[in-house]
Amino acid sequence: MVMQPADNNGMSFRFYWRKSKSITMYMLSGLSALIAIIPLVLIFYYTLSLGLSAINWDFFTQLPKPVGESGGGLANAIVGTLILVGLGSCISLPVGIMAGIYLSEFGNNPFGMGVRFLTDVLNGVPSIVTGVVAYTMIVIPMGHFSAYAGGVALAILMIPTITRTTEEMLKTVPQSYREAALALGISRWKTSLRIVVRTAMGGIITGIMLAVARAAGETAPLLFTALNNRFWHTSLDQPIASLTVFIYNYGVSPFDDWIAQAWAGALVLMLMILVLSIAVRIATRSRYEER
Amino acid sequence: MTSSHTIHRGDLAKTSASGRNVSDLVFKNLAMFFAALILVLIVVMVAEMWNSSALSREKFGLSFLTRSIWDPVREEYGALPFIYGTLVSSTLALIIALPLSLGIAIFLSEITPPWLERPVSFFVELLAGIPSIVYGIWGFFVLVPWIRSDIEPILSSSLGFIPLFRGAPYGIGMLAAGLILSIMVLPIISSISRDVLKAVPRAQKEAALALGSTRWEATKIALSYSRSGIIGALILGLGRALGETMAVTMVIGNRPTISASLFEPGYTMASVLANEFTEATSQMYLSALIEIALVLFVITIIVNSFARLLVWSVTKHGDAARRQ
Numbered sequence: 001m002v003m004q005p006a007d008n009n010g011m012s013f014r015f016y017w018r019k020s021k022s023i024t025m026y027m028l029s030g031l032s033a034l035i036a037i038i039p040l041v042l043i044f045y046y047t048l049s050l051g052l053s054a055i056n057w058d059f060f061t062q063l064p065k066p067v068g069e070s071g072g073g074l075a076n077a078i079v080g081t082l083i084l085v086g087l088g089s090c091i092s093l094p095v096g097i098m099a100g101i102y103l104s105e106f107g108n109n110p111f112g113m114g115v116r117f118l119t120d121v122l123n124g125v126p127s128i129v130t131g132v133v134a135y136t137m138i139v140i141p142m143g144h145f146s147a148y149a150g151g152v153a154l155a156i157l158m159i160p161t162i163t164r165t166t167e168e169m170l171k172t173v174p175q176s177y178r179e180a181a182l183a184l185g186i187s188r189w190k191t192s193l194r195i196v197v198r199t200a201m202g203g204i205i206t207g208i209m210l211a212v213a214r215a216a217g218e219t220a221p222l223l224f225t226a227l228n229n230r231f232w233h234t235s236l237d238q239p240i241a242s243l244t245v246f247i248y249n250y251g252v253s254p255f256d257d258w259i260a261q262a263w264a265g266a267l268v269l270m271l272m273i274l275v276l277s278i279a280v281r282i283a284t285r286s287r288y289e290e291r
Numbered sequence: 292m293t294s295s296h297t298i299h300r301g302d303l304a305k306t307s308a309s310g311r312n313v314s315d316l317v318f319k320n321l322a323m324f325f326a327a328l329i330l331v332l333i334v335v336m337v338a339e340m341w342n343s344s345a346l347s348r349e350k351f352g353l354s355f356l357t358r359s360i361w362d363p364v365r366e367e368y369g370a371l372p373f374i375y376g377t378l379v380s381s382t383l384a385l386i387i388a389l390p391l392s393l394g395i396a397i398f399l400s401e402i403t404p405p406w407l408e409r410p411v412s413f414f415v416e417l418l419a420g421i422p423s424i425v426y427g428i429w430g431f432f433v434l435v436p437w438i439r440s441d442i443e444p445i446l447s448s449s450l451g452f453i454p455l456f457r458g459a460p461y462g463i464g465m466l467a468a469g470l471i472l473s474i475m476v477l478p479i480i481s482s483i484s485r486d487v488l489k490a491v492p493r494a495q496k497e498a499a500l501a502l503g504s505t506r507w508e509a510t511k512i513a514l515s516y517s518r519s520g521i522i523g524a525l526i527l528g529l530g531r532a533l534g535e536t537m538a539v540t541m542v543i544g545n546r547p548t549i550s551a552s553l554f555e556p557g558y559t560m561a562s563v564l565a566n567e568f569t570e571a572t573s574q575m576y577l578s579a580l581i582e583i584a585l586v587l588f589v590i591t592i593i594v595n596s597f598a599r600l601l602v603w604s605v606t607k608h609g610d611a612a613r614r615q
Contacts, residue, residue: 022507026402032394036481037414039474043421043429050432098325106319107326115326117599118333124527124595125336125588126534127423128561132568132584133336136343156336159329189318217422220536220561224568244424248537251428259432266425277420281413 044270051267054260059268064230064246070257074265076232080147080241084226085215087151087236092158092211097204099159100166105192107167116167123160130156131221139225147233147240150226154218158211165207169200206280213276217269219244243269336588344582346575355582361547361563363571368579370586372547376465376557377587380539381532383469383553385525388477392528393514393521395477396484401510412482419478427541430471435462435542438470443554458554466553467542472535476528483527487520487605488513523601530594534587536561560587 058073065072099119103112134153139145173196181191197204219242227239228249243265250262347355347368358369395415399408439462446466450456491513499509514521544556545566560583571577 018505018508022505025507025510026397029394029397029402032391033398033411033415036391036395036418036477037411040414040418040421042433043425046429046433047425095325095328098322099329102319102322102326106322111323112326115329117596119329120599121592121595122329122333124530124534124591126536126561126591128534128536128564129336129340129584129588129591132564132581133339135568136339136581137335140343156332159332163329187312188315192318213420217420217424219422219424220565223565227569244422244537247424247428248541251424251431252541262428266428269422270425273420273422274417277417 047263047267047270050260051263051265054257054264055267059261059264063232064261067255067258072261074241074243074246074261076229077241077243077246077265078268080226080229080233081216081243083147083233083236083240084150084154084222084242085212087147088154088158088215089208089212091151091155092162093208095155096159096162096211097166099163100170100204101192101197103163103167104170105196116164119160119163122156123164125156126220127153127157127218128220128223130154131223131225134221134225142237144237145225145227145239147226147236147238150222150240150242151236153221153225154215157218157221158215161211161214162207165210166200166204169203169207170196172203173199202283206283209276209280213273217244217273219248223248337585340581340585340588344578344585346578347582348578350575351579355579356586359547359549363567363573363576366573366575368575370560370579370583372549373558373560373563373583374586375549376468376543377533377559377561379553380465380468380472380543380557380559381529383465384472384476384532385529387469387473388480388528389525391473392477392480392484392524395481396488396521397510397514399481399485400488401506401513412485415478415481418474419482423475423535423537426471426475426538430467430538430542434471435467438462438467442466447554454551455553458550458552460554461544461556463542463544463556464554465543465557468539468557468559469553471538471542472532475535475538476532479531480524480528483524483602484517484521487517487524487602490520490605491516517605519601520605523598523605526594526598526601530591530598533594534561534591536565540565560584 058071059075060073060078061075062071062073063076064074099115103116103119106112107116130153133156134149138149138152142149177195177199178191181195182188186195222242222245226242226245228245229239229241233240247262247265247269250258250265253259253262351358351368355368355370356374357371358367359371360367360369361372362368395411399412403411439460443460443462443466446456447458447460495516496509496513499512500506504512539559540562543559543562545558545562546556547558547563548555550557564580564584564587567576568580571580
């Protein structure tokens, strides 16, 4: 009360210094979360403000107009993206889901570990490389660019995502479900498909939607597989337009109305992906709350 | 988990051994077939690129990796400028993204209440969902002009004595590529670091706090505990940055030169593929490009395998520690 010992003063100074350092570091880490959100806001702001002006009914219903003519739309590119993603899904869904079932239900062995590891590695392969592989595997033997080649390139990208999320989702199914089904004399494969897979269906669909969203936004694997097409495609054997390749071609072009359409395309693409992400978010949230 | 697996594997063995249920065996083998397809796919990818790059491999050999000439007219090819550009732009991205990602990871795992954690991690993960091409046009029309008018003049006037920050402010170039890549790898590094930090046993932090350390000092202990997991996250981010194509292609300037300044245009392995693949008129040109794809593939496989092993070992370690 009367006099503070000298070393006690030193202690409290050190204590406050450490305390304020702790608070500063925590504030810095909160700041970095804020900084990370700035580009997100800026990207949304610019795509909205620059893209909205070029969005109208024609954008969704018309073919691209030649240079110099104003108006026109990217209807063929929107349909093309849907077709390419559809083709990719047709190839990747059976492979991804079955491989995921294998990893979860039978994969507790060295082979399963190997597949799991390589699936993760495949997930990290640059998308442009899958384009090169689809080019040498399909475009060169066929002699021309085609929607099929684009679909295969996208499928290679989708397989790892679908496989790993299917596996993770099946693993969340309680073991007692499997045991109960087996105890009732249901065969193993029916247990897997009708009990385990059906229970985890919501999660598996979430994984599929994530893979679809990722594939819909890919440009690099399509550049030299599906190429591009300014008209409606006549068959899957032919080059096909896609939203992303159009955004690229129009974005680097010197014409203002093309650039505006590139922004509009980016806006449509972002909205598609945003809707998918939010749907996924809602789906997973309700599942977490159930547990 | 382990015990449960033995239950149903044992069960399966019993049914198939008695021959009671052939369909079970068929189902298992069908699933295994599709799992094996993934292995086959990777082998086929390597084989395709290996075969298709034969012309260039035979002509240039290993010197392909060390030559800095890229001349389609005289059919002389070397990948060094692209390897250099890829490494420099990715490294720059990691240097910018690492402190920010760590900050976010600490914020999400140590500080925020749960009601704030979900929206913040949702926004950060949304960054990962934005397509590369959207980053590309945003970078091209918004980021590059800003770099040209503000960032580069400020950097060259304050740090111009370092060769890295010398030269004319073009806007497009290595710096723009590094910045856009840093935004793109941020969600990966921060979300994995967050998971790794959350896997640190509570006892570690509680012990530190009980000994009188401040919360930041306890966080530092958690950070050093999860060091190898964070390195794994960083390397996974590197893997993403190495192969990123569209955004980089639109802002890096696409010139196959090696220069000390970050303001100068460069070129990466992925962007030379995006730009020149459809223009490759001769067999040798195409073969050289496919060899670049092969090199990129091998580099990312090595980087990703290494990172996966690190992250796996840490999260397993964490699980084990929690169970004790």
